Amino acid sequence: MTAPFRFPRFFVTTPAPCPYLPGRQERKVFTELSGPHAGELNDALSRIGFRRSQGVAYRPSCAGCTACVSVRIVTQEFAPNASQRKLLRRNGDLEIAVCRPWATDEQFQLLRRYLAARHPGGGMAGMDEDDYADMIEHSPVNSMIVEYRTRTTDGSRGELVGACLTDRQADGLSMIYSFFAADEEGAEARPGLGNVIIMDHIARARDAGLPFVYLGYWVKGSARMAYKTRYRPLEVLGPNGWRLLTEEDVVAAPAREPALAPA
Numbered sequence: 066m067t068a069p070f071r072f073p074r075f076f077v078t079t080p081a082p083c084p085y086l087p088g089r090q091e092r093k094v095f096t097e098l099s100g101p102h103a104g105e106l107n108d109a110l111s112r113i114g115f116r117r118s119q120g121v122a123y124r125p126s127c128a129g130c131t132a133c134v135s136v137r138i139v140t141q142e143f144a145p146n147a148s149q150r151k152l153l154r155r156n157g158d159l160e161i162a163v164c165r166p167w168a169t170d171e172q173f174q175l176l177r178r179y180l181a182a183r184h185p186g187g188g189m190a191g192m193d194e195d196d197y198a199d200m201i202e203h204s205p206v207n208s209m210i211v212e213y214r215t216r217t218t219d220g221s222r223g224e225l226v227g228a229c230l231t232d233r234q235a236d237g238l239s240m241i242y243s244f245f246a247a248d249e250e251g252a253e254a255r256p257g258l259g260n261v262i263i264m265d266h267i268a269r270a271r272d273a274g275l276p277f278v279y280l281g282y283w284v285k286g287s288a289r290m291a292y293k294t295r296y297r298p299l300e301v302l303g304p305n306g307w308r309l310l311t312e313e314d315v316v317a318a319p320a321r322e323p324a325l326a327p328a
Contacts (some may be wrong), residue, residue, distance in 0.1 A: 073096040073097070073106060074096060074097075074098045075094050075095065076094070076095055076096070077092060077093070077094050077095075077126060078093045078094075078095065079085055079092070080092045080127075080128075080234055082131075083127070084187075084188065084286060085132070085133075085284045085287040085289060085290065086130075086284065086286060089127070089130055089132075090127065090128070090251060091125060091127050092124040092125070092126050092127050093123045093124065093125055093126060093130065094123065094124055094125075095121050095122065095123035095124075096110075096121070096122055096123075097120060097121060098117065098120050098121060098122050098205045098206065099120060099205055100205075103120075103205035103206055103229040104205070104206045104207055104234075107122055107205075107206045107232070108234045108235045108236070109277060110122045110124075111234055111239060112236070114135040114302050115300070116239075116241075116279075116281055116282070117122070117204075117206065117232060117239070118240060118241075119199060119200060119203040119204065120199075120203055120205050125282070126132070128182070132284050132285055132286065132287075133278075133282040133283075133284055134282060134283050134284070134285070134301050134302060134303070135279075135282060135283075135301070135302040135309070136278060136279075136280050136281070136282070136283045136293055136294045136300065136301050136302075136310070137237065137277040137278060137279045137280065137299070137300050138263075138267055138278040138280065138298055138299055138300075139276065139298040139300060139309075140267050140270045140275065140276055140277060140278055141271060141276060143267050143271075143296060143297070143298070144187040144297050145264060146151070146170060147229065149260065149264060152256075152260055152261055152264075153261060153264060154258040155255070155256075155257070156213070156257070156258065156261045156275065158216045159213050159215070159216065159226070159227075159261070160213075160214040160215070160216050160223055161210070161211065161212070161213055161214075161265060162210065162212050162214070163209050163210075163211055163212075164210045164211070164212055165209065165210070166201050166202055166204055166208045166209060166210055166230065167201065167202060167204055167210070168194075168197050168198040168200075168201040170194070171225050172197070172201075172210070172212075172225065172228050173194055173197045173272045175225055175226070175227075175239070175244060175245070175246065176197060176227065176228075176244045178246070178247070179244040179245060179246070179247050180192070180244075183247050189203055189324065190209055192206065200230070200242070204232070206232050206234075207230050207232065207233045207234075207296065208230065208231065208233075208241075209230075209231050210228055210229070210230055210231070211228065211229045211235065211262075211265070211266070211269075212225060212228050213225070213226055213227035213228065213245070213258070213261075213262065213265075214229070225244040226230075226245060226255060227243070227244070227245035227246065227258050227259075227261075227268070228243065228244060228245070229241075229242070229243035229244075229262050230242045230243070232264065233275075234275075234279070236275060236276055236277055237270055237276060237277030237278055237279055238266050238270045238275060238277075238278050238279070239270060239278075239279040240262075240266055240278065240279065240281070241261070243259065243262050243263075245258040245259055245262065246258065247259075252282075259292075260292070260295075263278070263280070263296060266278050267296070277300075278296075278307055280293050280296070283301065285314070285315075294310065294315050297310070298310070301314065323328070
């Protein structure tokens, strides 16, 4: 009998400086996503902690370190707290549209401003138009771009202030990368917009009957990742499978606006 699809081959990257914890090295195990069963493979791998980047699924495999923990929001049980409800009301005028994964110059210019404001020295700072198009368009799975625009009174298209590359999986939405207007002095800036994008995905997943929103990795001790613990109930993946995050798991560290880089 012929197997429905070939068992994937896995590879390991060479060690490189960790972008989240100073003085540590990161290493990743990865496999290619291709062919007619790429979506099924991606779904299966996501349930054991893998993330997608273009046509590759990967997860950390660092010698002597397990700081990166896969996390996902339980959509049916999430209820926004007072500050999150305030953010939703403040951004209630946004026009939101689901688009096919096609890169536009408007998206790329927003990404450039976002990176300059939030991650000027990051690994994506040198991304050009072709790199961006590869990130958005080279998806072997069911992907979409969710765009967030200001609402106009004359029926014209509003200004793009946020976007998120998202995969629809069998059991949830996986937020691959989001970016938004983060200029502190820009007229288009909206405090908390990154959080609004996450809550919009929770609502979308819940409405679609999908139990989870995958947020990638939470790194205990990294201030850049602390924001993910605001969305409860939150499940973390451990040696014995998925379980609910507890207060004992959380390190007290200042939180920042979501970057949702593919980490």
